[in-house]
Amino acid sequence: MLNLDMRPVLGKHVSRYSLVTAVARHARDLVDNADAEREPLKGKPVTLSMNDFITGRYAIVEPEEIRDI
Numbered sequence: 001m002l003n004l005d006m007r008p009v010l011g012k013h014v015s016r017y018s019l020v021t022a023v024a025r026h027a028r029d030l031v032d033n034a035d036a037e038r039e040p041l042k043g044k045p046v047t048l049s050m051n052d053f054i055t056g057r058y059a060i061v062e063p064e065e066i067r068d069i
Contacts, residue, residue, distance in 0.1 A: 023049045
């Protein structure tokens with residue numbers, strides 16, 4: 001099991017729920033795009049998605065009212 005350090009992403013006032021939802025949606029987009037282009041993915045979709053969020057390629061923007069939940 002891969003244990004990535006998600007503190008850089010969670011430290012930006014991002015809830016764990018938002019993180020899980022965003023990673024899952026982005027992973028689905030990666031799979032759909034790979035299928036449409038008929039190219040194999042170079043890794044597991046969830047791992048690729050998590051790496052995109054950790055490296056800052058993608059960011060989560062939450063509304064002000066749920067940031068402190």
